[in-house]
Amino acid sequence: MTDIRESRDRIDAIRSRDPDTLERVARDNLQPLLRAARAAGLSTDDAYDTVQETMLVFVQKADQFDGRAKVRTWLFGILFRKVAERRRAFFREEAVDEIDAVVDARFDQAGQWIRPPRSAEADLSAGQAMAWLEECLEHVPERRRTAFLLREVEQLEPDEVCNALGVSRNNLGVLLFRARNALRECLEQKGIRGSADAAV
Amino acid sequence: MLQCREVVALVGSGEWRAAPLSQRLALALHLAMCRYCRGYALSLRRIARGARRLYRAKPVDPERSARVLDAVRDAAARHRRE
Numbered sequence: 098m099t100d101i102r103e104s105r106d107r108i109d110a111i112r113s114r115d116p117d118t119l120e121r122v123a124r125d126n127l128q129p130l131l132r133a134a135r136a137a138g139l140s141t142d143d144a145y146d147t148v149q150e151t152m153l154v155f156v157q158k159a160d161q162f163d164g165r166a167k168v169r170t171w172l173f174g175i176l177f178r179k180v181a182e183r184r185r186a187f188f189r190e191e192a193v194d195e196i197d198a199v200v201d202a203r204f205d206q207a208g209q210w211i212r213p214p215r216s217a218e219a220d221l222s223a224g225q226a227m228a229w230l231e232e233c234l235e236h237v238p239e240r241r242r243t244a245f246l247l248r249e250v251e252q253l254e255p256d257e258v259c260n261a262l263g264v265s266r267n268n269l270g271v272l273l274f275r276a277r278n279a280l281r282e283c284l285e286q287k288g289i290r291g292s293a294d295a296a297v
Numbered sequence: 298m299l300q301c302r303e304v305v306a307l308v309g310s311g312e313w314r315a316a317p318l319s320q321r322l323a324l325a326l327h328l329a330m331c332r333y334c335r336g337y338a339l340s341l342r343r344i345a346r347g348a349r350r351l352y353r354a355k356p357v358d359p360e361r362s363a364r365v366l367d368a369v370r371d372a373a374a375r376h377r378r379e
Contacts, residue, residue, distance in 0.1 A: 270310030281340055
């Protein structure tokens with residue numbers, strides 16, 4: 098479903114807790130919720146438990162669903178409140194971070210590139226590059242990784258991500274900037290090292 | 298004229314989407330002329346595409362998934378009866 102709102106029929110079916118509809122919603126969102134729970138730093142066991150708790154809250158509160166947000170946004174919102182109960186650190190974000198300085202050091206006073214980006218990560222579909230990307234993702238702090246996952250993998254609209262994570266548009270920009278640049282810097286490092294190894 | 302650093306800030310944060318038309322045009326013009334910034338934007342798109350492929354390829358546990366779905370069905374039926 099690509100529209101922002103849910104259809105009237107679907108809202109009614111959810112509100113009346115039609116078992117087929119609720120199971121369908123659960124089925125459609127199970128994998129995205131599991132991925133998000135894992136990205137937020139939960140173990141596989143905790144991820145399944147938390148997703149199940151999320152789904153049960155959803156069923157319990159389904160009669161209050163008003164269709165103003167998409168049902169998936171609502172589910173992600175419940176999930177992250179549950180994640181925060183398990184991991185207090187999840188909702189902390191630093192005002193400054195070293196990645197900001199790393200990016201800044203690539204520019205001169207006039208804002209021109211001193212160290213322009215290298216295209217070492219040119220072909221990310223190659224097996225080696227995918228393994229690097231997976232390693233680099235593990236080093237991105239949970240909250241940023243989760244914002245990145247919701248936006249780029251689940252392809253939620255920016256406002257939906259803000260809604261689910263309970264952050265402002267500005268805050269989301271900071272999270273995404275740090276996640277994307279951390280991944281880019283990490284891959285560039287590995288790419289350079291990788292090609293040096295290959296030359297030996 | 299936008300600085301490269303400003304381009305990176307707009308593209309890296311995704312804030313260009315909410316920027317005024319004049320700024321989006323300046324961004325497009327800059328990207329057309331600056332191969333470094335173009336390379337930067339391209340690398341972010343590649344990373345996003347790689348992440349999509351990586352995450353979506355991860356297998357789920359079919360048994361545990363089925364248990365979650367059963368629990369949803371049971372809970373829905375129970376709430377309906379009440």
